[in-house]
Each structure stands twice: as structure tokens, then as C-alpha cells.
Amino acid sequence: MSKRIEAKYKIDRRLGQNIWGRPKSPVNKREYGPGQHGQRRKGKLSDFGTQLRAKQKLKGYYANITEKQFRRYYAEAVRMRGDSGENLVGLLERRLDAVVFRCKFVATPFAARQFVNHGHVRVNGRRVNIPSYLVKPGDVIELKDASKQLEVVLVASQLAERDVPDYIEVDHSKMQARYTRVPTLSEVPYAVQMEPNLVIEFYSR
Known part of the structure; x- marks a missing residue:
């Protein structure tokens, strides 16, 4: 980190x-x-x-x-x-911390890096604590069960200042997301x- x-x-x-x-x-x-x-x-x-x-x-x-x-x-x-x-x-945009930020699991890219580093995130069911890990289209990103009700996560998911982009499908009720494709510059x-x-x-x- x-x-x-x-x-x-x-x-x-x-x-x-x-x-x-x-x-x-x-x-x-x-x-x-x-x-x-x-x-x-x-x-x-x-x-x-x-x-x-x-x-x-x-x-x-x-x-x-x-x-x-x-x-x-x-x-x-x-x-x-x-x-x-x-x-x-x-x-x-394939960096795991960037994807966690885009999913609105946390409020800032800096928080996303720390969140991943502390082991709160799983990719395809496996814990990944490397912020620079590159996700691939089709990968499922989710928070571990103990992290889904953290206050920082619940507050970030309700932020109105930004939306989840089209290239990520997110279910905030499950705190789970799917990375569908690599975006173009105009989509970010x-x-x-x-x-x-x-x-x-x-x-x-």
C-alpha cells in the first residue's frame, strides 16, 4: 500500500x-x-x-x-x-480500489484504498487486500459479511453527489457488484x- x-x-x-x-x-x-x-x-x-x-x-x-x-x-x-x-x-478503472469507489461502497478513492487494504473486500468469493489488483469483466466484487453494516459503507451508498457508472452493476442491498466491461474515457x-x-x-x- x-x-x-x-x-x-x-x-x-x-x-x-x-x-x-x-x-x-x-x-x-x-x-x-x-x-x-x-x-x-x-x-x-x-x-x-x-x-x-x-x-x-x-x-x-x-x-x-x-x-x-x-x-x-x-x-x-x-x-x-x-x-x-x-x-x-x-x-x-480496473484497479480494485477504483471499482470499490465507483460502487459507492466508500466515499473517496483514499478511503477505498484503505478499505481494500484492511481486507473488507472479496473478488469472486476470495479476499483481496491489494488496492492495485486489476479486476476483469465478469468479476463479482462484494464486501465481507462483517463489513456490510459499517457506518461508513451505509453513508457512502446513500451519497447523492455521484452515481454508479453504467459499466458496473451494483446491488446495495447485498453490497455486491459485477464489473461488466472496461469503460471508454467518455463513460468514466x-x-x-x-x-x-x-x-x-x-x-x-
């Missing part, structure tokens, strides 16, 4: 966007970066800066996964057939625009 070494909303403020669409994000009140010089950072970005910002935004969205791990996803996306940007998003319900093509350009320089 990779360790988050900074406050998650600092990612929002550094990027100047509410990347998870959360109502508590400080960007809703202050659209400038943290620190005493935050309001002065308004210069025009270079091509490199634009690509770097796109990478930071996408990497930060998935609970700020490590650079080493993110680069591995890039390498795999480039090896696969088809559009590399679409492939990258498809790989990220990001709160802000993501540009995986710029991420591919950043790494392929």
Missing part, C-alpha cells in the same frame, strides 16, 4: 480544480494554490507544464498513486492495441475533464 504523504485537498488546491467533485473541497471557496504565494501562481503554462498538470491530475484522482506505479500503467497502455490514452484510463464519470492523451505525450517525450 502506497502512503499518502500530503493532505488530499492540497492536491485540489495545487491544481486549482475540485477533481473529485466533493462539496467540502477548499477550491469551492478559494480557487488559488496553498501557501502565502498561492494567489500569484497564474502564469501561462508551457506545453510541458500542461502535460505535467494533466499527469498530476489523473494520478492524484486515483488516490495519488505512486509515480513508479503510474509509469507502469503508462508502459502497459502503450503496449496494448488501440488508443493509448483510452487504454490508460481503462487500466486505472470524472468530476473534471481528464486528458490522458497529454499524459501519454508527457511520458513519451
Whole structure:
């Protein structure tokens, strides 16, 4: 499990966007970066800066996964057939912690990573505690019986701020879901625009 070494909303403020669409994000009140010089950072970005910002935004969205791990996803996306940007998003959306978040079993991607790591999740009846585990179409994801009535789970399943996407079938009465297919970029319900093509350009320089 990779360790988050900074406050998650600092990612929002550094990027100047509410990347998870959360109502508590400080960007809703202050659209400038943290620190005493935050309001002065308004210069025009270079091509490199634009690509770097796109990478930071996408990497930060998935609970700020490590650079080493993110680069591995890039390498795999480039090896696969088809559009590399679409492939990258498809790989990220197959992460078990991302699927748990999309199912509304927990409120945030950070909580999803911790939830998986603590052994609350089963895939096809088998306990999996690796957040980066890649699920496949047809896999059944469910919470273990002792975790289904946890308050954090019940509260998250009722959140109105986001919906379960079409590529996942969820039964919240059983706290069980089925991953039906790998989504395209347009199907992923990001709160802000993501540009995986710029991420591919950043790494392929």
C-alpha cells in the first residue's frame, strides 16, 4: 500500500480544480494554490507544464498513486492495441480500489484504498487486500459479511453527489457488484475533464 504523504485537498488546491467533485473541497471557496504565494501562481503554462498538470491530475484522482506505479500503467497502455490514452484510463478503472469507489461502497478513492487494504473486500468469493489488483469483466466484487453494516459503507451508498457508472452493476442491498466491461474515457464519470492523451505525450517525450 502506497502512503499518502500530503493532505488530499492540497492536491485540489495545487491544481486549482475540485477533481473529485466533493462539496467540502477548499477550491469551492478559494480557487488559488496553498501557501502565502498561492494567489500569484497564474502564469501561462508551457506545453510541458500542461502535460505535467494533466499527469498530476489523473494520478492524484486515483488516490495519488505512486509515480513508479503510474509509469507502469503508462508502459502497459502503450503496449496494448488501440488508443493509448483510452487504454490508460481503462487500466486505472480496473484497479480494485477504483471499482470499490465507483460502487459507492466508500466515499473517496483514499478511503477505498484503505478499505481494500484492511481486507473488507472479496473478488469472486476470495479476499483481496491489494488496492492495485486489476479486476476483469465478469468479476463479482462484494464486501465481507462483517463489513456490510459499517457506518461508513451505509453513508457512502446513500451519497447523492455521484452515481454508479453504467459499466458496473451494483446491488446495495447485498453490497455486491459485477464489473461488466472496461469503460471508454467518455463513460468514466470524472468530476473534471481528464486528458490522458497529454499524459501519454508527457511520458513519451
